[in-house]
Amino acid sequence: MKKYIKVFALVFLTVITTMASASEKSTELENKLKSVSNLLDRSALSKQVLDSHSDAAVQYYRFAKSLYDEAVDAYNAGNFQKTNALIKKSRAALVDAVEFANLKGAKVKKRSKNHYESLRKSANALMEAMERIGDEKGKHDELAFMLKGLAQKLAETDKLFFQGQYDSAITGLGKVLKIIKVEIANMRTGDTLTRSLKFANAHEEYDYEVDRNDTHMMLLEMYISQADDNFSLSMKDGIKTAKELRKDAEQLADAHKYKDAINIMEKSTIEIISLIRSTGTFIP
Numbered sequence: 001m002k003k004y005i006k007v008f009a010l011v012f013l014t015v016i017t018t019m020a021s022a023s024e025k026s027t028e029l030e031n032k033l034k035s036v037s038n039l040l041d042r043s044a045l046s047k048q049v050l051d052s053h054s055d056a057a058v059q060y061y062r063f064a065k066s067l068y069d070e071a072v073d074a075y076n077a078g079n080f081q082k083t084n085a086l087i088k089k090s091r092a093a094l095v096d097a098v099e100f101a102n103l104k105g106a107k108v109k110k111r112s113k114n115h116y117e118s119l120r121k122s123a124n125a126l127m128e129a130m131e132r133i134g135d136e137k138g139k140h141d142e143l144a145f146m147l148k149g150l151a152q153k154l155a156e157t158d159k160l161f162f163q164g165q166y167d168s169a170i171t172g173l174g175k176v177l178k179i180i181k182v183e184i185a186n187m188r189t190g191d192t193l194t195r196s197l198k199f200a201n202a203h204e205e206y207d208y209e210v211d212r213n214d215t216h217m218m219l220l221e222m223y224i225s226q227a228d229d230n231f232s233l234s235m236k237d238g239i240k241t242a243k244e245l246r247k248d249a250e251q252l253a254d255a256h257k258y259k260d261a262i263n264i265m266e267k268s269t270i271e272i273i274s275l276i277r278s279t280g281t282f283i284p
Contacts, residue, residue, distance in 0.1 A: 029075055032087050036068050039091075045098055052101035055167035056112055060097035064090045073201045112166035119173050120161075123154060126180045133187045146183065149222035150176060179218055182211045202258035206249075209265040213246060216272040223279050235275055242271040 040046055040061075049061045071086035100111065127150065134143035153176045160169035199205040220239070224232050245268035252261035 029080055029083050036087055036090055039094060040065055040068060049097045049101045054100050057097045057100035060093050060100060064093035067093055116161050116166055116170050123177055130180055130184050137187055178211045179215045182215050206253055206258045206262050209262050213265055213269045216269055220272055220276050238271060238275045242268045
């Protein structure tokens, strides 16, 4: 009997110790989250970044905020390890934002130039992967038009880059990279991607829907660019509707009403898909 009591006591103490450790970890992470929140929203550093008029600095600041939001979601889900990792990444992104805000003249250009060149290498690798996966899936011909359109978009960002408009080039290249990544995911997982993917939260699903909307709008723009004026004019009302729906979705997302925003963004994408189909092109 004494043996069982000792075992029970040992288990009880272990549970109590584990609970105390988890509680301490929770308190520690709460303090870290508050610290990052203050840095992002109320510190002199954040003001310095936002007042710097540097697009790159502001982009890194927004990235830091998005990582912080993910950290809060992970904390609320009880995933403390992920929370801690995201807090570190958010702080690092904010440091990058401050560095960009403080860089002047030639230093800004050099840093931005290197950043663009690094992203451009990623784009080339992803384009090659996209073409390879298309061949594996037997969709080479279907993919040819999109690859041509993406190549045109990349040429536009390259032109901005060679003109020294690094911030604009980086922004444009970032959009193209998102589109390529979404299309690769679509090819790998099938046309029911949005129904089969498991998202960590509604915010993450909304971001995916934004990328999907961007992808289809880019496709539509490519078709319109090769059509005559009458055909382009016939698309006017549909495009207006799609853009208005997207604007409504973005306003809902700004208010953190992500589920409603997802539904409206999907309606915008459906409208765009309908316009693409009216060109005689099949699209799932």
